[in-house]
Amino acid sequence: MRIVWHELKKIWNFRILVVVALLCTLYYWLFLSIYIDYFPNGHSETEEVAYSRELLQRYGPTLEEDEYSQFIRETRAQLLAEMESYIKSNPVFADAGIYSFEDYERVHEKSDPTEAEYKAIWTLLGEECDFVRFKLQALQWIESQYANAPQYTQKLISETTDPKEVERLKAILQTKEYRNIMDGHVYDNTVVYAFYFAILAVLAVLVLVSPLIVTDRARNVHLLQYTSQQGRRILQKQLLAVLLSAFFLTTILILIFGAIYSTNGTWVYWNSGLTSFLNWPTFLFNLTYGQYILIYIVLLYVLCLGTAALAFIFSPFSQNLVTLILRLIPLFTVLTVLCAWVFKYPFTTQNFLYRALGLVGMEAFICGLLFLAAVAVSLYLVRREKKVEV
Amino acid sequence: MLIYWLELKKLLSAVAVWGFIAACLLFNLVIIISNSGDEYGDFVGAVAQVTGYILDQSFAEKLSRLTVGGKPAEYLAQLKHETEGVTDVFEGYETRYIGERYIQAMGATGYWADLMREKYAALQKVVEEKAKKDESLTLYFAGATHERHQLLFDTLLGWLFTEGALAAVLLALLAVGYENIYGTESLVYSTKKGRQVMGPKLAASLTAGLGTYILLAVLAFIAYFSVNKYGGIWGSSVSSFFNYRVDLITGNRPFITWYSFSVLTYFLAMVGAGAILVLCFALLAFGIGMVVRNSYLAFLVFLLVNGVNIVVPLQMPQTLPIGLAIKYLSVLSPVGLWLKHGIWFTDGDVDVIWPYFETLGLGLSLVVLTVFCVSALIYFRKRDLT
Numbered sequence: 001m002r003i004v005w006h007e008l009k010k011i012w013n014f015r016i017l018v019v020v021a022l023l024c025t026l027y028y029w030l031f032l033s034i035y036i037d038y039f040p041n042g043h044s045e046t047e048e049v050a051y052s053r054e055l056l057q058r059y060g061p062t063l064e065e066d067e068y069s070q071f072i073r074e075t076r077a078q079l080l081a082e083m084e085s086y087i088k089s090n091p092v093f094a095d096a097g098i099y100s101f102e103d104y105e106r107v108h109e110k111s112d113p114t115e116a117e118y119k120a121i122w123t124l125l126g127e128e129c130d131f132v133r134f135k136l137q138a139l140q141w142i143e144s145q146y147a148n149a150p151q152y153t154q155k156l157i158s159e160t161t162d163p164k165e166v167e168r169l170k171a172i173l174q175t176k177e178y179r180n181i182m183d184g185h186v187y188d189n190t191v192v193y194a195f196y197f198a199i200l201a202v203l204a205v206l207v208l209v210s211p212l213i214v215t216d217r218a219r220n221v222h223l224l225q226y227t228s229q230q231g232r233r234i235l236q237k238q239l240l241a242v243l244l245s246a247f248f249l250t251t252i253l254i255l256i257f258g259a260i261y262s263t264n265g266t267w268v269y270w271n272s273g274l275t276s277f278l279n280w281p282t283f284l285f286n287l288t289y290g291q292y293i294l295i296y297i298v299l300l301y302v303l304c305l306g307t308a309a310l311a312f313i314f315s316p317f318s319q320n321l322v323t324l325i326l327r328l329i330p331l332f333t334v335l336t337v338l339c340a341w342v343f344k345y346p347f348t349t350q351n352f353l354y355r356a357l358g359l360v361g362m363e364a365f366i367c368g369l370l371f372l373a374a375v376a377v378s379l380y381l382v383r384r385e386k387k388v389e390v
Numbered sequence: 391m392l393i394y395w396l397e398l399k400k401l402l403s404a405v406a407v408w409g410f411i412a413a414c415l416l417f418n419l420v421i422i423i424s425n426s427g428d429e430y431g432d433f434v435g436a437v438a439q440v441t442g443y444i445l446d447q448s449f450a451e452k453l454s455r456l457t458v459g460g461k462p463a464e465y466l467a468q469l470k471h472e473t474e475g476v477t478d479v480f481e482g483y484e485t486r487y488i489g490e491r492y493i494q495a496m497g498a499t500g501y502w503a504d505l506m507r508e509k510y511a512a513l514q515k516v517v518e519e520k521a522k523k524d525e526s527l528t529l530y531f532a533g534a535t536h537e538r539h540q541l542l543f544d545t546l547l548g549w550l551f552t553e554g555a556l557a558a559v560l561l562a563l564l565a566v567g568y569e570n571i572y573g574t575e576s577l578v579y580s581t582k583k584g585r586q587v588m589g590p591k592l593a594a595s596l597t598a599g600l601g602t603y604i605l606l607a608v609l610a611f612i613a614y615f616s617v618n619k620y621g622g623i624w625g626s627s628v629s630s631f632f633n634y635r636v637d638l639i640t641g642n643r644p645f646i647t648w649y650s651f652s653v654l655t656y657f658l659a660m661v662g663a664g665a666i667l668v669l670c671f672a673l674l675a676f677g678i679g680m681v682v683r684n685s686y687l688a689f690l691v692f693l694l695v696n697g698v699n700i701v702v703p704l705q706m707p708q709t710l711p712i713g714l715a716i717k718y719l720s721v722l723s724p725v726g727l728w729l730k731h732g733i734w735f736t737d738g739d740v741d742v743i744w745p746y747f748e749t750l751g752l753g754l755s756l757v758v759l760t761v762f763c764v765s766a767l768i769y770f771r772k773r774d775l776t
Contacts, residue, residue, distance in 0.1 A: 019690040026697035029705060211686050218571050320571040321686035322564040323406035329556060330413040 003230060007241035011212050020204050024253070027200050032257070035193040039264050043131055045185050047138035051075075052183035052278055053268060055142075061272045061288075062179045063146065072143050079136050086129045096120035104133075142278065149178040149277040156282065164360060165349060168284055172275055175286075180273030182289060186266045187279050190289075193261060194296050195343040198303065201253050202335045205304045206311055206328055208249055209242045213315035214324045223390060232386045239312055239378050246308030250301055281348035284360050292347075295364075299342065302367045307335060309374030316381060342367060393587060397594035400568060401561050410560070411602060414553040418610040421549060425541050426617040431534035433465040435621025443529040443626040445476050472532045476631050479644045480521035485513045485737075491640050492740045497708045502718065505743045512745050513737050516648055520629055525650060528626040535632035538618070539645075543660060544732035546614060550607055551664045551731055555724075557606070558599025558672035563688050565595035566679035575775060585771050592676055592763065599672040603665060624654040635733065639740055647735045648746055656735065663734055666752045670724040673759035680766035683775075696725040703741070718743045722751035724759075 040049040059067045083101050087093045096116040098104050104124060107117045124133040150173060157169045172178055213235075216222050225234045270290035274283045287295070310331060318324035341352045346363040349355070353362040401407065441452040453473065458466050489510030493503045520526065531538045566588070569575040579585050633645040651659065675692050682688040703720040706713035720726045721741055727748055733739060734748040744750055 015684075015687060019687065019694065022694050023690070023697070026694065026701050029701045030697070207690065219573060318406065319404075320564075320567075321684070322560055322567065322571070322689075323404055325563075325686065325689050326404075326406040326410040326560055329410065330417075333417070
């Protein structure tokens with residue numbers, strides 16, 4: 001274990017850690033910060049997310065018929081009163097000949113409004129009136145989504161030819177799973193953030209663990225190591241150090257970038273089922289948002305450990321650090337494509353692997369296969385090294 | 391000269407370099423094959439061999455005389471429909487609004503706003519020239535123009551620049567770090583040539599980098615042009631009526647180049663400018679490699695330098711004059727130019743303030759990075775390597 005510890009110290013050297021930290025920071029600014037800084041993004045997305053949170057707080061993870069009716073009735077009345085009050089108090093509306101909400105809607109539907117009417121339309125839609133018209137738009141959207149959910153599922157059943165999908169959709173319809181409250185914008189935001197984060201984790205693991213073996217071999221240190229008491233078993237310890245490093249780094253990254261993501265406040269949906277009248281994809285399993293995130297984390301660990309093992313496989317075949325990079329770039333490109341296949345809408349009918357192969361759970365299978373294959377080849381190399389001519 | 395050849399041999403004898411080239415070629419083939427297969431574009435190219443590419447009376451007459459059967463008959467009808475009543479987009483076209491929208495979007499004032507206005511005043515004259523020459527009344531690929539133009543000049547060339555730059559950068563780092571990697575530094579630097587060996591190393595790495603880019607380009611173009619037929623459209627203007635730019639700020643607008651480019655001359659200009667871009671990246675990497683002796687760290691520092699060049703302008707507040715200056719200047723850097731490769735030789739984007747920005751940027755980058763490299767070489771001559 002002492003040797004593993006020393007190998008870990010070689011991997012976790014200060015200079016590389018600084019570079020990894022800087023790379024992560026730049027990557028965050030380039031690809032991830034947008035999903036934190038601009039979430040929810042614009043109107044009426046902001047209002048839709050706010051209403052879905054309110055629904056969740058008031059009624060729990062599912063929305064029953066009576067709760068739905070009560071929410072729509074109360075919120076609509078409140079919004080109408082609010083809009084009437086704005087229309088009466090703000091002279092912009094009177095200038096456009098608008099004295100009630102009915103007048104406003106009539107003007108809103110006009111194809112060629114006058115300048116005063118145009119100004120009035122945007123006043124009720126704008127910050128001055130607390131985006132109240134957008135709130136109504138969001139409410140109308142929620143109303144139609146809930147009311148049409150059974151018909152929409154039925155339509156999907158009629159359009160689908162895949163028996164597995166039909167069976168799943170029928171189960172959704174039968175159990176009324178679509179009554180779950182899970183906002184689609186939140187799901188989208190999480191899944192895209194998770195995808196980009198997975199690429200970052202793979203990159204960081206590659207950057208951190210790859211130089212270990214090559215640095216030793218470029219300076220022929222491995223020959224010295226092989227003459228020691230430990231002998232050629234050193235490579236086994238190095239593999240262990242590489243895998244442990246990948247595990248630690250993935251954990252650190254998950255903690256840091258998970259903590260950053262938690263500032264979005266999406267954790268309130270933790271117990272919400274993903275199949276929802278507010279969420280568009282068809283999920284192949286009945287999962288909650290929390291379970292989905294936990295599965296994602298497990299898959300990410302498996303992928304990152306597989307990545308570390310792949311870096312270990314590539315290392316002995318690289319004479320120096322530059323030739324190692326020449327191999328790592330295509331490897332990283334392939335892993336990025338794999339991340340897109342696995343982490344873009346996993347376990348839904350929209351996932352690339354599902355659409356290409358028609359098999360359920362291929363995302364987990366591919367990650368597992370990559371990990372097992374990479375570790376198996378690594379172990380073979382370790383075994384082979386014991387007898388290889390050096 | 392002997393050292394130069396030996397250094398070049400050292401670089402090209404690395405198996406990993408050839409493996410990387412093979413991987414890039416495979417990647418390019420995937421891009422080409424997955425994005426090709428547009429039969430209508432091929433048909434237009436073939437028709438242009440008969441009708442010519444200038445949309446005039448003679449073109450219409452030749453087109454009306456053409457007879458084809460089956461699927462091409464549908465394409466012919468489509469082509470007739472698309473080319474009928476085509477007007478000169480540059481006739482009466484005003485560019486001033488583009489500049490004003492950009493100024494508004496960036497919140498530019500004073501000197502920067504004046505520069506932007508000057509640029510679009512200069513572009514107005516170019517537009518008037520183009521109107522006189524009827525440049526937009528050329529066929530290009532008719533309705534398939536935008537997709538074809540984007541595939542070649544944005545997607546494929548973009549990847550070629552990336553691959554060429556990566557290869558050149560790694561070859562530069564391999565050249566500069568070779569003696570350190572194999573522990574032969576002391577031996578080499580104690581010879582008569584001594585540390586001056588870095589000169590031939592620089593020349594060899596630049597040659598190898600450029601050679602790799604050219605090799606990748608030639609192979610990619612062989613594959614691309616064997617799948618996508620260009621026929622008789624090579625002389626057509628890239629500022630054709632059918633070509634346009636997608637611009638989120640001003641909306642779709644004509645593809646206006648400062649010079650009068652045909653498809654062929656634009657293609658050659660892009661490939662040539664790409665070679666200079668590859669050189670710039672190689673010079674930057676070589677300079678970094680002289681300062682950071684560990685090649686792995688040097689490559690990561692290279693990535694960080696370019697990453698900072700992208701991130702800092704994005705994070706800079708536009709309200710500060712220095713913020714605007716950084717945004718405008720960063721476009722002239724190699725990575726800024728790389729990001730804008732799809733609109734080289736045009737008026738550019740919201741953050742492009744100078745006409746001929748790619749020529750200016752490439753020239754400036756080449757000079758600055760050459761100075762950087764020479765300074766690094768001078769610094770290296772007396773550097774303590776213990």
